[in-house]
Amino acid sequence: MLHIKNALNFESFFHVLFQDSKIELDELVMERISQSFDFLKEFSENKIIYGVNTGFGPMAQYRIKDKDRKQLQYNLIRSHASGMGKPMEPLYVKALMLARLNTLALGKSGIHPSAVLIMQELINKNITPVIYEHGGVGASGDLVQLAHLALVLIGEGEVFYKGKRRNTSEVFSEENILPIKVELREGLALMNGTSAMTGIGIVNVIYAQRLLNWSIFCSAAINEIVEAYDDHLSEELNSSKLHVGQQKVAAKMRDHLKDSQLTRDRNEHLYSGKNPEKDYFKEKVQEYYSLRCVPQVLGPVYDTIDYTRNILIEEVNSANDNPIIDVTRQQVYHGGNFHGDYVALEMDKLKLVITKLSMLAERQLNYLLNNKLNNILPPFVNLGKLGLNFGMQGAQFSAVSTSAENQMLSTSMYIHSIPNNNDNQDIVSMGTNAANTTKTVINNAFEVLAVEVVTIIQALRHLEFNGKLSSKTKLKVEIFKEIIPEIKEDFPLSATLEAVKDYIKENDAYRVGS
Structure with missing residues (x-):
């Protein structure tokens, strides 16, 4: 049980989203929310407060009569539940709800307490609103996506429950859930914030961290496959550059390879003075960049994930709607905390570094598949009959085309502002x-990494290193051999690749027990 009292951290999100931990709102949280609601109700009696007794956006100049205030909130929710495209996956919707709940729990939104209680119940029972990917411009908050959340909270719309898409009213009836009580600004308080982009972003960071660890794993294993020199991973070399990410990646690779009998010490070979060649060295003096420069390539990925994680936690623990209700100062402040530039920029940065990670994986894959580069493996790591069989040749096309799509998708959204809402x-x-x-x-x-993993397993089957592998590589190889059959005779690889993708997405390369 996760007890929500003050700020949530990243681990809290992980436990709720990936370990199905239940949540419980502390009495202090409910007291803050109630005080905020009570203060706003009294404060707004003889004042003009945006979204309480005014219209919205460019129609804020229109005063709303007292008898129409509640209807105003319902109208806002229903009119903006206009999303299109694919429904968001339940995991991302759950993250969105937890992000919104946490923001409202700060007591700066003037919302009726019933709203957070029902959100707590939906999260704990894994009832996730049907919310569409398309619709939000991320400025007056994620209005469209959060309107679909609010639509469910008033007992309308649709939800996913126990794997089925159903009418909200039916599920609420079965589970004895009462819709929220609309009083002052429940529609606006629910919709006017950055919780959709932040919730999605938090899941993105969790998966990005797994990708980074698997990329480090693959890079370390390939260093074993080619029996690379180990000085490019040394603490001495990497500490001479001051970037934390580079040093961390190199340290992880050293730890991975610490008991490997395959990586080599340059002192015992090229520095030994026993090199009879006079004009040409058959053996490579240095590896290709995709093997030798892994700390320098993945270091920025490490640093970006770390920084993005911090920004998202700052955002999710911030009051990000408008106006802001300040009970302590007995004041209501109008502004733009709903604007999502912080999150938008971090998402652009994150997709850039993940695209670079996929490019590194594709280049490492190419090195393994091209026998003229590695000089130790058959073409396309083909364990069958050359010419008759094809090995990993077909799978390479998928990795290359997917990497190219990532390069195209890495164009910034942060700078693609389009004015709308009557230019408000x-x-x-x-x-x-x-x-x-x-x-x-x-x-x-x-x-892309799934193709690389399958190819690494193929290569290790061919080389038969007989116990020389590092213990960390060996542990995962045994798991992957259960998923990946030996590829001698050709067969469709899609199911195998999908199974490997599912495994690496749901398990961390370096977490105990994964």
């Missing part, structure tokens, strides 16, 4: 688009 929203973040595109890039990268 004249500069927007496109943060939800950025988060969804990053989600696609991450999923694509898992596909």
